[in-house]
Amino acid sequence: MKFDALIIGTGQAGPALAARLSKEGMKVAVVEKAKFGGTCVNDGCTPTKALVASAYAAHLARRAGDYGVRVSSVALNMKKVKARKDAIVARSSTGVGDWMRGLKNGKVFHGHARFVGVDSVKVKNEVLTADRIFLNVGGRPLVPKMPGIESVPFLTNVSMMDVDFVPKHLLIVGGSYIGLEFAQMYRRFGARVTVVEMADRIIAREDEDVSLALQGILEAEGIEFRLKAECLNAHKHGKDVAIGLDCKEKDKHARGSHMLLAVGRVPNTDDLGLEAAGIRTDKRGYIEVDDGLLTSNPRVWALGDCNGKGAFTHTSYNDYEIVADNLLSNAGRKYTDRIPVYALYTDPPLGRVGMSEAEIRKAGIKALVGKRPMTRVARAVEKGETQGFLKIHVEESSKRILGAALLGVGCDEAVHSLLDAVYARTPVTEFQRRMRIHPTVSELLPTVLEDLRPL
Numbered sequence: 343m344k345f346d347a348l349i350i351g352t353g354q355a356g357p358a359l360a361a362r363l364s365k366e367g368m369k370v371a372v373v374e375k376a377k378f379g380g381t382c383v384n385d386g387c388t389p390t391k392a393l394v395a396s397a398y399a400a401h402l403a404r405r406a407g408d409y410g411v412r413v414s415s416v417a418l419n420m421k422k423v424k425a426r427k428d429a430i431v432a433r434s435s436t437g438v439g440d441w442m443r444g445l446k447n448g449k450v451f452h453g454h455a456r457f458v459g460v461d462s463v464k465v466k467n468e469v470l471t472a473d474r475i476f477l478n479v480g481g482r483p484l485v486p487k488m489p490g491i492e493s494v495p496f497l498t499n500v501s502m503m504d505v506d507f508v509p510k511h512l513l514i515v516g517g518s519y520i521g522l523e524f525a526q527m528y529r530r531f532g533a534r535v536t537v538v539e540m541a542d543r544i545i546a547r548e549d550e551d552v553s554l555a556l557q558g559i560l561e562a563e564g565i566e567f568r569l570k571a572e573c574l575n576a577h578k579h580g581k582d583v584a585i586g587l588d589c590k591e592k593d594k595h596a597r598g599s600h601m602l603l604a605v606g607r608v609p610n611t612d613d614l615g616l617e618a619a620g621i622r623t624d625k626r627g628y629i630e631v632d633d634g635l636l637t638s639n640p641r642v643w644a645l646g647d648c649n650g651k652g653a654f655t656h657t658s659y660n661d662y663e664i665v666a667d668n669l670l671s672n673a674g675r676k677y678t679d680r681i682p683v684y685a686l687y688t689d690p691p692l693g694r695v696g697m698s699e700a701e702i703r704k705a706g707i708k709a710l711v712g713k714r715p716m717t718r719v720a721r722a723v724e725k726g727e728t729q730g731f732l733k734i735h736v737e738e739s740s741k742r743i744l745g746a747a748l749l750g751v752g753c754d755e756a757v758h759s760l761l762d763a764v765y766a767r768t769p770v771t772e773f774q775r776r777m778r779i780h781p782t783v784s785e786l787l788p789t790v791l792e793d794l795r796p797l
């Protein structure tokens with residue numbers, strides 16, 4: 343079967359691209375081997391944020407007294423929590439499926455696609471050929487090669503989606519974004535939670551003050567941390583699962599009734615037959631791409647997590663926009679032009695944009711920093727959620743914003759105001775002149791910039 347465009351995977355780039363190309367009159371094939379919508383919709387962003395919302399409701403109910411509200415008892419119905427999450431996921435996944443099946447000039451194939459030539463893939467018994475092929479195959483949880491892992495039961499973010507009970511003690515391996523969201527959510531659901539992390543601090547890619555502040559917030563909720571776990575090994579300990587933390591001290595370990603692995607992701611590129619199409623990957627299996635996301639095969643583009651240029655829904659969607667604009671409007675867009683921006687959905691959330699303090703120091707840029715605790719943000723005080731801080735970095739010479747870490751209530755939204763300023767290269771003086779809504783977290787951003795000191 344011959345198509346103008348063939349899209350493999352319905353993650354966050356594929357469906358939008360299929361729709362756009364079909365609108366342009368192209369004959370489009372879409373291949374999906376599992377659930378429509380991929381990771382974000384089925385076992386990533388959507389379900390975790392739905393569960394985070396349930397966990398927040400439980401947390402707020404327990405704190406109701408702080409607000410003068412009497413709640414006599416807080417009880418969690420985990421089956422209902424899961425049912426709510428499932429309903430939200432099902433709506434999204436079905437929506438993507440219906441959308442793809444409804445495309446003009448489109449055809450959907452269910453099955454695993456594998457290259458059999460430079461311009462063709464095999465799906466079940468059909469060989470599909472296309473002028474242009476777009477890979478949006480995403481990734482899956484990494485199961486680390488730690489000793490003993492094959493002999494213990496473990497959960498990943500995928501199998502966590504079927505959990506409809508509160509584990510007695512959830513042992514989470516990995517103190518980064520995914521691990522921490524699950525840690526706080528399950529602690530709020532009522533589990534004892536221990537996070538094991540190999541680095542000497544959680545979210546080690548962030549600045550140290552961010553890691554420490556978040557650890558403090560999570561510890562205050564009763565989450566336990568075992569950091570600097572340099573030599574991980576897994577074993578059974580009675581009915582429990584245990585993680586050895588030190589190879590020299592054999593009895594140094596953390597135990598739990600259930601273990602969740604949240605130590606990273608691997609791209610779904612090992613079973614794509616890439617060699618048959620001359621598509622190169624790096625050592626970790628990510629598909630090599632140029633600035634416009636074209637692979638080493640001039641007919642094939644790689645979008646989303648599988649190209650290693652982002653690990654977020656918005657980076658995948660942005661990949662779609664770049665590829666579509668370049669193909670259809672010759673726009674010359676590059677992924678290297680985008681400014682890093684993301685959020686960590688703990689409560690309070692962390693909103694991050696641009697360069698971190700560590701990156702600024704490494705680049706040798708002379709910079710200024712402004713910082714304000716959330717206790718001095720009226721909106722946070724009124725909401726009774728004053729944990730965290732706002733931190734913004736500014737280049738000393740140009741007075742332009744380089745980056746920010748906003749850890750506090752509403753900061754996943756507030757960070758966008760800074761993102762726009764970074765894109766527009768707005769000088770601090772101009773940013774400060776703009777009138778803002780009271781009371782919001784965003785209204786304090788110009789105030790943070792009034793009190794800058796050398797980094």
Ligand SMILES: Cc1cc2nc3c(=O)[nH]c(=O)nc-3n(C[C@H](O)[C@H](O)[C@H](O)COP(=O)(O)OP(=O)(O)OC[C@H]3O[C@@H](n4cnc5c(N)ncnc54)[C@H](O)[C@@H]3O)c2cc1C
Nearest residue numbers: 351353354375380381382386455479480646647653654655
């Ligand atoms: C627990 C968790 C929480 C997350 N939360 C957030 C968040 O809050 N915000 C955020 O921005 N990001 C979040 N992410 C990351 C986000 O989910 C991904 O970055 C996003 O889904 C982009 O994925 P993608 O478009 O590359 O492909 P994916 O969504 O991974 O989809 C790839 C699709 O390709 C299909 N496929 C793979 N191989 C083949 C093949 N050979 N043939 C046919 N089909 C194939 C798969 O079945 C899948 O449906 C989270 C991730 C996890 C794991």
